[in-house]
Amino acid sequence: MKNKHIKKFTFLCVAAAIGFGIFGAAYGASREEIASVQVNAKGSNFQYWQKDSQALAKLRSYVKEVTNPKSPDYIPQRDRIAVFDVDGTLACETAPFCFDFLMMVDRALHDSDYKASARDIANARDVERDMLDAEYRRAIPQAGELWRHFKNNEYKIVASPVMHTETREIYCVYQALYGSHGIYCRPLDIFMSKVDHEKYPQAGQKY
16 A cells, blocks of 8 residues: 555544544534434434535545545545544444454454554454354354364364455364374364254254
């Protein structure tokens, strides 16, 4: 990415999210005003969400400029990044936590152009694991754990989760604790899938 574009776009988006002060005076809401916001089928009483809002008009104007190839302020799509401060003051800002977390995880763990601190990497791994636990509705495998296959074979988890560099698919790497002790890699979706009891009616395990 081009640093000058990233810095420019990030700064302006943050400014827009916090105060809508992209082109002039800032427009901010007090805690009392935010607390009094009401939303119903007819709309909302929040001033920044109104069609004639100056803040909304400036934000739309900015987006129009940076996405117009003929504009001097145009930013190529590959260089764009949007930042939300999660205070609920943007019309499109409903529940951005998941998006924020995904950006943080991708940046810290999977962006080869960025060197994250050890603390950020640890936090990103925790967040990634929590999201995958929620997705599968049970804990995903962790390195060092022993898992028993429904065919009664034991495996030691070597690494999980790991990401394919090309497809970005999530995998689990594990080693058999029997025979030649081979090391295998399997998509996490398959590793976490339920046992096909029609195919294996004698299997006692759910997974």
